[in-house]
Amino acid sequence: MAGIKALVGLSFSGAIGLTFLLLGCALEEYGVYWPLFVLIFYILSPIPTFISRRVSDDDSSSNACRELAYFVTTGIVVSSFGLPIVLARHNTIKWGACGLVMTGNAVIFLTILGFFVVFGGGDDFSWEQW
Template identity: 75%
Template sequence: LSFTALVLLSFSGAIGLTFLMLGCALEDYGVYWPLFVLIFHAISPIPHFIAKRATYDSDATSSACRELAYFFTTGIVVSAFGFPVILARVAVIKWGACGLVLAGNAVIFLTIQGFFLVFGRGDDFSWEQW
């Protein structure tokens, strides 16, 4: 199960990055400003890791720390979707590139969420196996 899930998540991540690169590198677009959304992709799991580490000892189903992590993660994801729209609105990139970047964002964030759903649900999961 975990090997198949890992392969599928890797494939979907590659598809998302392909959309992102197409939005930057196609001949009609040729502007690489949308690559800054990779920063949002990289920092989006950080609030979850901090909240999981801080609330590790408590058995509460909901805590202020976890809710704050959801808030920050939501802000990061919304910013990742808003950034290409703002770039297209001020004519830095074209709207077609914006659409490809938004499609890439959707696929990549769904891949990140799938990774946490598949590999983060068990209590025996640890990063030491990687």
């Protein structure tokens, strides 16, 4: 039952994050859909961690494959926060839209982190469920 509550909570927070992203694009005063390119980063960010957990066999705290996955994931997350700033500095989007997209980024990435914390730590969990 706790897994269902966690899944519902994570999906609710993901919906809140996507709402912030869409508000940054679709409000009448902003009206530019360039910030939707951060969806690519949302899709790419968990992939290195999934691969490293699948490939590495030992559960030690330091593993070269896992460290590389953390490095690549960090690059993807920083890029997703950098894209709206670059678009706002170039006057492609307004700064208000940049703030909404950055808020959506924070909520979405905390949701992804919450998924890994809730569903990735137990021994009874298997990746074949997903």
